[in-house]
Amino acid sequence: MSSQLKDFSLARLRDDFALRGIARYRADQVAGWLYQHGVEDPMAMTNLDLPLRERLASEWQSRALDVDRVQESSDGTRKLVLRTHDGAVLEAVLIPEERRNTLCISTQVGCPLACSFCATGALGFTRNLTTAEIVDQVCRAREVIDAAPALAGEEERLSNIVFMGMGEPLLNLPNVLESIRILTDPKAFGMAPRRITVSTAGVVPKIRPLLEVGPINLAVSLHAVRDEVRDVLVPINQKFPLQVLLDTLRNEELISRRRPVFFEYTLMKGVNDSLEDARLLPELLRGIPSKLNVIPMNPHPDAPYEAPDRDVIDRFTAALHEGGLRVTLRRNRGADIDAACGQLAAREVRSERAKGS
Numbered sequence: 317m318s319s320q321l322k323d324f325s326l327a328r329l330r331d332d333f334a335l336r337g338i339a340r341y342r343a344d345q346v347a348g349w350l351y352q353h354g355v356e357d358p359m360a361m362t363n364l365d366l367p368l369r370e371r372l373a374s375e376w377q378s379r380a381l382d383v384d385r386v387q388e389s390s391d392g393t394r395k396l397v398l399r400t401h402d403g404a405v406l407e408a409v410l411i412p413e414e415r416r417n418t419l420c421i422s423t424q425v426g427c428p429l430a431c432s433f434c435a436t437g438a439l440g441f442t443r444n445l446t447t448a449e450i451v452d453q454v455c456r457a458r459e460v461i462d463a464a465p466a467l468a469g470e471e472e473r474l475s476n477i478v479f480m481g482m483g484e485p486l487l488n489l490p491n492v493l494e495s496i497r498i499l500t501d502p503k504a505f506g507m508a509p510r511r512i513t514v515s516t517a518g519v520v521p522k523i524r525p526l527l528e529v530g531p532i533n534l535a536v537s538l539h540a541v542r543d544e545v546r547d548v549l550v551p552i553n554q555k556f557p558l559q560v561l562l563d564t565l566r567n568e569e570l571i572s573r574r575r576p577v578f579f580e581y582t583l584m585k586g587v588n589d590s591l592e593d594a595r596l597l598p599e600l601l602r603g604i605p606s607k608l609n610v611i612p613m614n615p616h617p618d619a620p621y622e623a624p625d626r627d628v629i630d631r632f633t634a635a636l637h638e639g640g641l642r643v644t645l646r647r648n649r650g651a652d653i654d655a656a657c658g659q660l661a662a663r664e665v666r667s668e669r670a671k672g673s
């Protein structure tokens with residue numbers, strides 16, 4: 317198969333071009349077209365000479381994903397249903413807010429971690445996404461934004477990227493790192509690293525290598541204060557229990573008050589929403605510069621959990637405040653199109669399977 321231009325960070329693309337006898341600076345020009353101008357057809361890259369354009373067109377691919385459809389929620393959230401060349405379906409979610417426009421992207425088709433409350437986890441694991449497939453989610457999202465800008469008054473550029481879609485980013489680390497290099501390279505997307513957040517369920521040995529790629533944000537899916545509960549919700553806890561995870565973060569010198577950990581806590585009725593849990597949490601996180609995001613469970617047919625009542629949620633977050641934690645409550649965006657946290661892709665893949673069987 318031909319090579320894929322978007323699989324390479326600029327440094328590697330220059331090297332690869334050099335090996336093929338193409339001048340290194342040509343890689344910079346190509347990256348400018350792909351990521352700054354959104355031009356994928358080599359024949360349209362007019363500052364390249366014609367033989368090079370023809371060579372790129374015949375030896376390389378430049379597009380990794382096609383848009384199956386775009387669904388828009390009543391709250392303005394847009395879900396992109398995307399398809400790879402081998403027919404895998406994945407999703408990315410555009411979340412417009414007042415001062416930012418966040419894109420939530422996927423790193424795997426399905427997920428091997430099987431967290432009991434997550435719709436993606438219920439799918440099982442198909443494969444890792446390639447670097448180009450990760451990066452192309454951003455390219456496709458920019459086209460969607462350009463074709464129909466967000467509601468008046470909302471930010472129109474893509475301002476933030478969160479690796480919180482389908483899959484576990486730290487189990488696809490090389491491709492995640494390469495895509496971050498492309499996103500942050502001033503000659504490619506040129507995004508500020510602090511506008512990128514990568515979320516993990518707690519693949520402890522890969523946390524340090526992730527933090528070393530640059531000053532991006534780390535998010536950690538916590539969801540429980542006791543191993544008995546977390547073992548069930550986030551089964552990778554059986555391999556890397558709470559104390560191991562939290563001690564690693566506590567001792568990690570790349571984490572600081574300026575670069576805190578963003579903990580996510582999906583709140584489930586009767587499972588992890590007690591006041592005692594709320595009192596234990598600040599204790600547990602002591603010594604880790606952190607912010608905590610409370611996400612009321614988004615229910616879906618593959619999990620037996622539901623969100624607590626509003627007053628329980630309020631009491632829980634109030635108790636965290638009192639314990640000295642910096643807490644935010646995440647609004648459920650896009651739930652009417654199955655685009656909210658933990659709802660991604662189940663429907664599509666299920667209907668694909670139904671068709672195949």
Ligand code: SAH
Nearest residue numbers: 434480484515516517537580613614657658
């Ligand atoms: N595997 C990574 C990346 C996925 S992030 C991780 O676990 O961090 C997806 C986020 O959505 C996680 O914080 C996850 O806990 C949360 N989530 C998953 N299912 C959910 C659900 N049904 N309701 C609310 N949040 C959910």
